[in-house]
Amino acid sequence: MSRILDIFTKDALEAARANNTYRSMRLMETPESSCVKIRMPDGASQEQILLASNSYLDLANVDELKQAMAQAVLEWGTGSGGARLTTGNKSPHQELEEFIAKFKGEESAITFNTGYMANVGTISALCGKNDFIFSDELNHASIIDGIRLSRAKCFVYKHNDMADLQRVIQEADKSRAESALPAPRKLIVTDAVFSMDGDLANLPELLRIAHESECLLMIDEAHATGVLGKTGRGLAEHYGCAHVDVTVGTLSKAVAAEGGFVAGPKQLTEFLKNKSRSFIFTTAMAPAVAAAACNNLRYIDAHPERVQNLRDNVKFFCDALQREGVNVELSPSAIVPIVIGDEAKAMQISAKLQEQGILIPAIRYPTVAKGQARLRASLMATHTHEQLQTAASIIAQAVKEGV
Template sequence: MNKQILDSFTKDALEAARANNTYRSMRLMETPESSHVKIRTANGVSQEQILLASNSYLDLANIDELKQAMAQAVLEWGTGSGGARLTTGNKMPHQELEEFIAKFKGEESAITFNTGYMANVGTISSLCGKNDFIFSDELNHASIIDGIRLSRAKCFVYKHNDMADLRRVIQEAEKSRTYAPTSPIPHKLIVTDAVFSMDGDLANLPELLRIAKENDCLLMIDEAHATGVLGKTGRGLAEHYGCAHADVTVGTLSKAVAAEGGFVAGPKQLTEFLKNKSRSFIFTTAMAPAVAAAACNNLRYIDAHPERVQALRDNVKFFYESLKREGVNVEQSPSAIVPIVIGDEAKAMQVSAKLQELGILIPAIRYPTVAKGQARLRASLMATHTKEQLQTAASVMADLIRHLD
């Protein structure tokens, strides 16, 4: 191995990251992810923590009946799938999961991918090509951005959640069209997160539907942080607003559903198209059937226990109220993501580190995940947090913010 060449590729970037407070490292968790965990510190000591950093919003991963169901699925189906879905990998748990996703989301059909990232990349790059137009919210997730890049479509970025600016860029795209007789008519796709993962705010689905219809666009939403969280029964953004669904709904099974994988839900013809067109579906080994079975069981649990979704919603409301009582300036959202913007990267890291010393794990989110100067503490709530835990976190955080240099 030519270590000198490898070092030249990596050393400067790592040193720069350390210098500007954007260097990343991983924590080691010694217990299953839940509202209360143990973290191993740098000096090897186990430390009790209130966990306010998890996307497992409903805390399903620690329910005994769901763990036992997954263990049984491993005994029945083994530990792996053995191949891609279109060769030897397709198993009954995959089909049952897709059928239940479609039912849960109120769609005709669904198709699963190994991750939500693969679902976004594979769907966008299948639906659009170099002659097409994509209209993307400026705060969309990296997987959406990467899907757009792979599609080679012409991308028009509109200001975050700004419907007037979306209309403007659609008009701009129309003006850029070539109207020669041989020119193909471009497909047009509006794509957005449902819940924006760093701000916790929601896409304006009713207005997006209206704009898409008026301008002959398809509308695609990514419900990674909405499924299991938004709506009375956790079915997502359309249930929250009480409106129609987007043309294409993407989601993940790794957050509130507490399993692994991603999905696309919509018309049957859409999912058949993706089976035949999406490279991230065709050219990968299928998820383990036991994982598919676990995801299906967990979704069934959400379907049967809407009170779990309500408990999460109650916790979100209580935490916002606690922060405001403590004098912390936050804008409330119905999602389970609560951003507390600090601004300076070093100060955000300072508060996060001190919180962890005091037994509260809330990560500092910094550039390039968010814009420079917009560093924040990103709290993620779970249905099983107690009011005492949330009040403690709010009080300690407020005190640390008040005493920042």
Template sequence: MEFYQHALEQAEREHLYRRLVDYIPRDAVHADSEGRQYLMMAANNYLGLTHHPAVQQAAASASLTFGTGSGGSRLTTGNHLLYRQLENKLAAFKGTEAALIFNTGYMANVGIISSLAGKDDVIFSDELNHASIIDGCRLSRGRTVIYGHSNMNQLADLLTNTACSGRRLIVTDGVFSMDGDIARLDDIVQLARKADALIMVDDAHATGVIGPGGRGTAASFGLEGQVHITMGTLSKSLGAEGGYAAGSQVLMDYLINKARSFIFSTALAPATTAAALAALQVLSGQPDMVDRLKANAAYLRTKLNQAGFDTCGSTTAILPVIVGDAYLAVEFAQLLKKEGIVVSAIRQPTVPAGASRLRITVSAAHSLAELTKASQAICTIGRQLGVI
């Protein structure tokens, strides 16, 4: 135990120690903690659907009708019509033949990549891809080649000059979770055609955020049908829990038979599945929520950029505020919390050393007054700490 204690003490000294904080959500963008209410600017609840009445009612009704748990894996006793309904709705929303639900986005990425890439295959992965993509690459039997973030010239060179006796798979975040920028999917599609490579896009932070009606990265570029497999989550814009893959029926059938994180997991609870289905129905019927989210993000982004903050060129609802030093990021977040605003202080290993930041997220449920309050507090504290 002494080794682990020393490791924790070292993390504390380097301002990299993490603690769990209890929050009691009151609505989509407010939560209580230790007797005080806070404005949440750190959640991925982009459309505020966690507290939409139709979504809450669907979850409650499913629990009362089908019970609180699924009772088994999808391949044994845990499958029921709610999964089929949600998968059909997801496939239609993403413009694919089929979809397949996983228990989490992490499990989806790990299961998809480790299944698709064999020992003779090469995976080409953006250096800023999510940790779940990185772990999926590690668990696969394929070789992983990293290209610089959105560096299409380097990707082209690697596709041409990397020996590969099997298949090539290019995998990228659609919206990068710590920088808020969007993958250059138009260029990736062209390069993949030349190299006869498969494309996988992680739309966890893109679904409900970009593209017409929030349909994600491929839709935002007008490239529906040109991405072989899309991964997404039910836990962000859709306000529930879980992940999914979307693509051809052949690929979904392959994952059912090969993806270990799907095969060996108890299925999601009926309430969670029903909530995601209801949220997707709300989004499909009210695409103006996406426009409201974009307007809110643009408003706060403009305020921060005008004040002189470095927001990494983000064009989405994820607004990074680069501060550099880990201690400074933690101090900034703590001072904001004293003002009643919760944001995340992101440090290594989530981002590289020296690139610590606040990760601020915007929701369609935020009011203009709340965004103004947040921008004023961020700017005031940023000047106080010498960030701007």
């Protein structure tokens, strides 16, 4: 290692340790499910109730879905061999995109290797340096990075504040009207479910504002697909309202596979095939993974009770925490934040809970604002009420004691 690299990386890591933002990885020794085994610091394995997974429907452990993916590997091999526009495009990719479009109620869909790539590639393809983007202040990093890559003028509005969104749109329109530049393309972009707070974007109001302001509207349904709505189809089903112009999502959370997608009009997906750099310049996802994602989506479609089980568990857990004296609200999603505040205290409580068999991570700056560190519980459809009651009691005691 060169001296320059050594000094730079050492200083950065020491600073992270000093302000309690240093990150490290746990080793999980069993498949992702409602209970897992974790390698502890002393080298022993310990069973934990997992309250940290984005696999909200616990589909990764459904036997018929595992067997279907194994069969897809035997049929299609372990890799794709090329980009989608060269040799990588296989039947499972097309079948997956057709089913995503059907599931989301859209004309067409296009898949990416990750949800992150879907956001970055879509935003930077749709907007350029002369355009305006209006972004919720709590949007995911992939949205922020897509905006940066687009070089568009970004206007950040207060979280879920529709009056502030209207204000920044009006200010942007006024500034452009006073210049000699041509009219910009305008895009409102927001998460559907905000991943650290678990709250929802106000889709009916966003649709109204987008229409009145002549803006495109894009939502990222990473934490909404398979979770929101009676059958898990997302934010529009939840509200019972119209769809947006551009719907982005992921296949790696409730769908329990890998990849991201964009759903919308056929012309949109054709445009992205030709203009999105994160689609064009990358090797396609393995066809067996695409087949697995499609099978898992079909399973969600055929088992809406799985979505209802998740909703029931969220209500039970929030009620249990409230009975134990923990200040939480009923979450409309699968994410239940328990705000601690101090970064060091949140880390200590999380470590104490892990010792007691509850795996729930401490989320700190820069993922959330300084002084807003929290325990972020994410629930699964297969948690039992007994597990959730046990977890709520232990969490409440740890929070009260402050460790």
